[in-house]
C-alpha cells in the first residue's frame with residue numbers, strides 16, 4: 216500500500232555502533248524526572264505520507280494512487296538506540312549562507328544530546344567555518360550545554376560558515392582522525408549535495424559514522440520538506456523594507472518604492488513577503504518571466520497604478536529578470552566559491568530602467584524611484600519565536616534518528632509531520648515556486664499585476 220522510502224542504517228554495514236553489539240533501551244525511558252507515555256516512542260513502522268491531496272472523484276483513480284503512496288519513516292525517539300551515549304563523539308558543522316536559527320539548531324543539538332541522551336561532557340564538537348573547518352588549522356571546539364546556552368538569541372552562526380572548501384578526502388579523513396561517529400550537517404541545497412558525498416565516502420571506507428542533514432536555507436529552496444527554518448523570520452524582516460519602500464513612494468510625487476529581496480533561484484521570500492504586506496503592487500520572481508516596455512508590460516502597469524494611487528511598490532527577487540539585464544562581458548556572470556551563480560543586480564538595473572522610461576515618456580512630470588536592498592538584513596537576525604521552536608524540533612528529530620542508528624537522512628516536516636527523508640532525495644529535490652499553483656494565483660489576485668504574456672504570444676522574457 217505504501218512505497219516506504221527506506222533509510223540506511225549503520226547496522227546495514229554490520230557496524231558495531233558505539234561498541235554496542237545489540238541495541239539498548241532508549242536512555243530517555245530511564246530518565247528520573249521524565250516518564251515517557253505509552254505513545255512517546257515512535258515505531259519503525261510509523262510513516263508519514265508525502266502526498267495528502269487526491270482527486271476523490273474516481274474509485275479507480277483512488278486505487279491507483281493508493282498503490283503509489285510515497286511514505287517516509289516518522290521522526291522521533293525510538294524505544295531502542297544503537298549508540299552508547301558514553302561513546303558518542305558528535306561533530307556539528309554549519310555551511311553556506313547565513314539563515315536565522317542556525318545557532319538555535321546547534322544549541323539544541325548540544326543540549327539535546329546531553330540532556331535527552333546523557334552524552335557526556337567532551338562528546339560534542341563544533342567544526343569551525345563550514346566544511347573547510349574539518350581540515351583547517353582550527354581544531355573543532357568542544358561544545359557543552361553551558362557554552363551554547365544563550366546561542367539561540369544570536370543571529371548568524373557562532374561556529375562560523377563558508378562557501379566552497381569542499382574537499383571530500385580531507386573531510387572524511389578528518390572525521391576518521393577525530394574519531395567522530397555522528398556528524399550533524401546544517402546547510403542548504405549545496406551543503407546537502409556535499410553531505411551525500413560524505414555519506415557515500417564514509418560507507419565506502421566502512422566507517423561507523425552516522426551522517427545527518429538539517430536543511431538550512433533562507434531562500435526555502437530545499438525540496439520535499441514543508442519549509443526551511445529561518446524562512447519565516449526572513450519574511451517577517453522583509454516587511455520593514457517593504458513598509459519603508461511604501462512610505463518613501465507615498466511621500467513623493469509619482470513615487471516608486473523598489474525592494475530587492477533574496478531568492479537566488481526561487482522567489483519564495485518575495486512571494487510570502489508580498490502576500491503578507493499588501494503594500495506591494497507587483498512581485499517579480501525568477502520563476503516567472505516579465506518584460507518592461509509595451510502593452511502588458513511592467514511599465515504600462517506601473518503607470519496606471521501611479522496615476523490611480525499616486526505611487527507604486529515593486530518587490531523583486533534577486534534572481535528575477537537575469538536574462539533581461541545586459542552584460543558586457545561573460546566574466547560579469549561569475550559564480551561564488553560554492554559554484555552558485557553570482558547574479559547581476561536586478562534592483563539597480565530596474566531602477567535605471569524605470570528612470571530612463573519615465574524620462575522618455577513622461578519628461579517634465581515629477582518622478583522618484585527609491586531602491587531598497589535589505590539583502591543581509593533579513594537573514595542576519597536571530598530566529599523569531601516560531602523558527603526557534605521549529606529549529607528545536609528539527610534538532611531533536613535529528614538526534615533521535617541518529618541515536619536510533621539511521622544515517623544518510625534529513626529531518627523535516629512533510630505536511631506538518633516530522634519525517635526522516637533519505638538525504639539524496641533532499642539533495643536532488645528543488646523547490647521552485649509553482650506558478651501554476653494557488654499561492655502564485657493569490658499573489659496575482661492581491662496585486663492584480665500583469666501575467667506578462669504578450670497578446671498572441673507565449674510567455675516572453
Ligand SMILES: Nc1ncnc2c1ncn2[C@@H]1O[C@H](COP(=O)(O)OP(=O)(O)O)[C@@H](O)[C@H]1O
Nearest residue numbers: 311312378379381402403404405406408409553
Ligand atoms: N555539489 C556539491 N558537492 C559537494 N559540495 C558542495 C556542492 N555544492 C555545494 N557544496 C559545498 O557545500 C557548502 C555550502 O554550499 P553553498 O551552495 O554555498 O550553500 P548552501 O548549502 O546553503 O546552498 C560549501 O562548502 C560548498 O563547497
Ligand SMILES: O=P(O)(O)OC[C@H]1O[C@](O)(COP(=O)(O)O)[C@@H](O)[C@@H]1O
Nearest residue numbers: 311312403431432433434477478479
Ligand atoms: O553573499 P552570500 O553570502 O553569498 O549570500 C547571498 C546568497 O545567499 C542566499 O541567501 C542563499 O544562500 P544559501 O543557498 O546558502 O541559503 C541567496 O539568497 C543569496 O544569493
Ligand SMILES: [Mg+2]
Nearest residue numbers: 403404405432
Ligand atoms: Mg543554496
